[in-house]
Amino acid sequence: MQRDVFHPATGQISLPAVYNALSDPVRLQIVARLSELGELGELTCSAFLDYGSKTVISYHLARMREAGVTRTRIEGKQHYVSLRAGDLETRFPGLLPVVIASVRAEVKAAARKSPVCAAPKRPAKKPAARKSAKAVA
Amino acid sequence: MQRDVFHPATGQISLPAVYNALSDPVRLQIVARLSELGELGELTCSAFLDYGSKTVISYHLARMREAGVTRTRIEGKQHYVSLRAGDLETRFPGLLPVVIASVRAEVKAAARKSPVCAAPKRPAKKPAARKSAKAVA
DNA sequence: AACATTGTTCAATGAATGTTGAACTATTGT
């Protein structure tokens, strides 16, 4: 019954939202996979099940769709997902190609060592010796 | 006493972390401002007070620094902040220039209408008529 | 009709994010 889903108009795509959509390893891998197909390549949601459970994939795909990074075309039971390469090029010229190049390099580098590209956690803070112990003045 | 702060090595800069650092309007404005100065331009934290309180600026600058987007050089009481343009170019060629071009366009467009570039909130979900009311079978 | 396929939606949970104001640290004047 739900025959179509929300997509922001090209002009409504916001830069922070796009970067936010790209700030997750799972989503970057999805972009990488989609980019292998060329400009108009489409994949079905289940093509990404390597990266997480179907619930997780559904969540991330919705996130990218709502940010304007991907388009979802529904046909029968399948939901075909593609990159909005043209729209993004119109709105933020050069952005997507750079993303693709970077993510490919990163994925390739990650393949050489570890299974998934993870961010190095920040150093964490010290135990903290806080709160005016200067009483011994 | 705290004479220097953490910066990830160039090779340790992660792509999701960088995009994450760029996924906030305040931080994008900081990048925009820094980019106006050319490659090596430095600004002091207080130069960004238009974008938020000193606490907020401190928070966002730390975030970008830890992601590898900016460098902070401490000299006396001032903390000089600059873009890690060279390091980013090494790690993710073309990324920063595109970011700068995009954010400038966005900031310019925002200046034409509203004070701050805000993302259009997603359509929100419907009230929901959930949970098996199919009891009337 | 019954069933499998393909995917969404929901509630719950825990972690991360962004903001605020107060307290703190370090440096530089006077």
Next chain:
DNA sequence: ACAATAGTTCAACATTCATTGAACAATGTT
């Protein structure tokens, strides 16, 4: 020593995010 300047750090709070598992919905197959 006292005070001003420049920034950080902390606790608290409200949001948002990412993940899980169960329930749901729409389509297609037998």
